Amino acid sequence: MDNRPDTRLLPNFEKLFIEDRIGHGRHLFTLLRLFRGMYGGLFVSLLFFILKHSPIWLIPIITGDMINVVSNPDNININRIWIDLAIISVVIAQNVPTQLLHTSYLSRSSRQVEAGLRGTLVRKLQHLSISYHSELRSGKLQSKVLRDVEAIETLAKQMMYVFIPALLNVIVAFSVTAVNNPLVALFFVLIIPVGALMIFGFRKNIQRKNREFRKQIEEISGQITETVEMIPLTRAHGLDKVEIEKTDSTLMDLRGKGYRLDVAEALFGSSGWVMFTLFQMGALAFCCWLAAQGKMTVGDIVMYQGFFGTLLGSVNQLINVYPQFAKGFESMQSVSEILQSTDVEEYQGTIPVMHVQGGFSFERMHFKYRDTDQHVLSDFNLDIRPGECVAFVGESGAGKSTVLNMLIGYYKPTRGRLLVDGVPMDQIDLKSYRKHLAVVPQNTVLFHGSIRDNITYGLTDVSEEKLLEVIRMTQLQEVVASLPDGLDTKIGEHGGKLSGGQRQRIAIARALIRDPSVVLLDEATSALDNISEYQVQQAMRLLVKGRTTFIVAHRLSTIRDADRIVVMNKGRIVESGTFAELMELQGAFYKLQQMQMEYAGIS
Template sequence: MLPIVTANLINMATKPDKYSTSTLWWNIGILFVVIVQNVPTQVLHISYMSKAIRYVEASLRSTLVRKLQRLSMSAHGELAAGRLQSKVLRDVEAIEFLSRQMMLSVLPAIVSVVVAVAITAGKSWTVMLFFVLTIPAGVAMVTFFRKIIQRTNSDFRKQIESMSGQVSEMVGMMPVTRAHGLQETEITKIDSTLSKLRTKGYRLDIVEAYFGSAAWVTFQTFQVLCLAFTVLLAFRGEIPVGDIVLYQAYFAMILGAITQLINIYPNIAKGFESIYSVTEILLSQDTEEYRGHRKLEEVGGEFDFRNVSFGYPDSDRHVLNGFDLQVKAGECIALVGASGAGKSTVLNLAIGFSKPTFGEVAIDGVPMDELDMTSYRSRIAVVHQNTVLFSGTIRENITYGLPSVSEERLEEVIRMTYLQDVVAQLPQGLDTAVGEHGGKLSGGQRQRIAIARALVRDPKIILLDEATSALDNESERYVQQAMQKLIQNRTTFIVAHRLSTIRDADRIVVMKRGQVAEIGTYEELMAKGGEFYRLKQLQA
């Protein structure tokens, strides 16, 4: 509206005899209304746009988190934590910025071009055709730089992910780094990555600078030509003098819109690169292998491993090969053997983290292919060798995932895991924060909290992967007593390297090269003088 009213006013000033005073005031009134209406309409526009974009941003992060929860454990093993954080935080932020640019810049620019060309066409087809020539110039500019910008954006994003992963790894390695005086080694490693990031970022900035400056020169040249062209038409008397301002304003509007699109194109390219990065997770097919829906009303704990073989996708070697084992409900099974014999793989099969390459695992006579994993896993408890705590309180870590645990039950579990003295020494007792990954506690204290977390769930099936490895002798004695109470009438799998800790197991399975080498009670295997006896002698 502004160019039309401005042209009208100039035409009135140059030829006042053709216009009345009321026409002048009508144009000024319209101009005033057009300007003032911007306040309510802009607020409404931003309000609706912000709600939509913020909703998409939150929903996209929620979708990513849900997909991460459905990815297989092998997929998580390949994805560095730093890279995942970069995707969930930086890439989603870039997509949100892309959405905002589309709403604030791209759509208004397109509307401006369409309106300007339409109004100009209504007044002069000759000028309109001149305007239309600028659009191929803009398309040619974007086409020329598109692949270069995409490539530099992709390189920069991947370097950002690499740096994020290295920083995350550096923080996790801090105790080892400090203990060996390797601070300078880590600094040098990070500095090398930062140097590469700086180089790729500089290269991206230079490409964008060439792109922006070339666009500016091209369209400024077009604007000068437009001014000369419309002045020539007015000089010949083909258009009124005021229309020079009108056409110049609309041409400036078209150039401004195209220049705006070109200037934000690098940001749009970044947004689409982030979309590609996020879809690496969203479209990943490496999800939970078990997708059954059958929910067992009661889990008895009977296991049947039938001719199970297992190998990782990128390896020809089988970790398990023809593994057979029948476990009765309530039985305690200890798995022993050298590193790499397949003990932890058996636990992962029992949890459902891994699916056999050949053979089948059945629980209470039901193949795991048919089971709903979430329902099944809610009946089991797992204590890993590497204790996993989150940065909450001791109470929150013990009752993780359980909305209501009575104080009596909590105190009972604390006594069973020999934590009462630890809790009594802390300033806020059970409500003391443990720090990131439990960093404020000792290794033994963290492991006892993990065992307490298993105890409080009252599980039907228990899987212990070196659960007492970080405990001192006194704490281990108390925890072993608690374990004896815990495993009563519950199916238990214990992976242990210290063979003295599994003396009371119902059966000991000795594994060698992914197969069962021996099986029997502690006394039977010692009397046999075979593989178990040899392992025991090595620890004597």
């Protein structure tokens, strides 16, 4: 048996979800199509299932036969018992290898679908627009990639492990009975409408309670994540008790909903058990009655009871698996919400960008974010020469970061356009263009990994020399030397083990090592001490040299060096010029500076 995982490329299911337009009862169809190309394996798995499951069907027959042999004292054929025993022993023993083969074939397909679905979702997330991501909470996405895909995989497995076996059980038990005794088979048939009636009667209630419980679970998982993230803040403000009480009340709600679900399921389960056991007893009485009339042997009674037991067990399984099916279908709906979304990146140009000189032109650009009425940029005109360093200043909310977003191509202007080296942004292939950019965001994004990984993020061939040079340029060598594993020291998630200034310098090193043509710098607002500030400034100076640079500036020192300062107010350019020119003008920039100086004086 080959137990190696399937190494074929992961399937991409995006097209399938778009074509199938999930919903309106198409879940089962889509589930089936997810396994396209694997039907052969599934069929083999089913064959092995029939083999491994065969003892369940054979045991009642053999048991009946053995009893029939001994219940006829005049003609006991002891050899037949030995043959029966030998047959059933072989049939039982083959369960181990066939079970393994059945699981191996099935699991290979279902795990492939599971991995493929997760891969498809992650790929789609990379293509969805920034607006889409800013509207959706990351916790929800995470839950779709992990929890919902798991529920779909469970659904597929339940289908193969529970639904199909139970259905086969019903078919086999019924067929064998029908061939032997149509009257008893008729009795078996009665069980189907009773089972259907049971599901129909309880379905809505159980479904509703299940959903309420699941929603509450989602609520509490969201809340717990938030609570854990906020622990330092909560502790600092002495709000532990408030947080605990908040969680307690949600937990109490969950307890109530869980209790009501348990009771409803218990009522459902026990009603089913009572009804079906009464049926079984009725069937037993019926068989005894037939036997009393000489129409049935004792062994047959035992055999039918065995089949009836299997049949009832299967019907019960089919009924009980229902809530899980509902959950799986709901998860398919949830995943399809992402996969069917057409909200991908707005720019879809195709001209590849081999080289960026760094000349930019904003031509009468207007822009507003989705779902907002007000324009964030209005009639924005600006020409930037290659290699120029432009600093944007203005009050909070003036639209400075938005200008950087437009340069990255996150959003398309509502009116006007942006040219890169004379080519309209909507014509160029953004992926190739962005390779020439380096972005240093306001909040440095560090991931859980080594300092080396964080600096060389996304680059494959970085020489040790170049890395060390960048570390020297950003004055990180002392920091690296003081860490236990040097460059390979793992930094905590979000860089928790580093200071603010160190984090910023890592972000600058990450930009420097890419040797970009264009640098976009959203300066961090958080204050640093003098030494850190100096180190960050030095690193920034090196980064900016010889490249077109856009800086959203908060610090006086950065602005002084800029070739041009653009003062923004409510999305418009109100002044622009060098530091000296603007100071001389004594306009908006001058006022901003005065305010900053006063503030610095006070503090």
